[in-house]
Amino acid sequence: MRELLVPFLPARTDERTIQRRMDSAIERLVDLGFLKRMSSAEKLAYFEVRRILKAKIDAEKLAEIKERLAHYGTAEIES
Secondary structure, eight states: OHHHHGGGSOOOSOHHHHHHHHHHHHHHHHHHTSEEEEOOSSSSOEEEEOOOHHHHSOHHHHHHHHHHHHHHHHHHHHO
């Protein structure tokens, strides 16, 4: 999971601080219900991404986000 988060964090030389920030972010996502820990016998941590988006964001807001993303995608092509 940490490998997926690294591109979204600012570049730092303190590896331990980065790991703590990532662990904190993952815990917040678990607390908010967006991620669910999966039980595993291995050392690696597995998570299930919950389908909470529909519960947290109504249809009107989703349509607005979709429109903004479509505009964002076309704006980059035109540049």
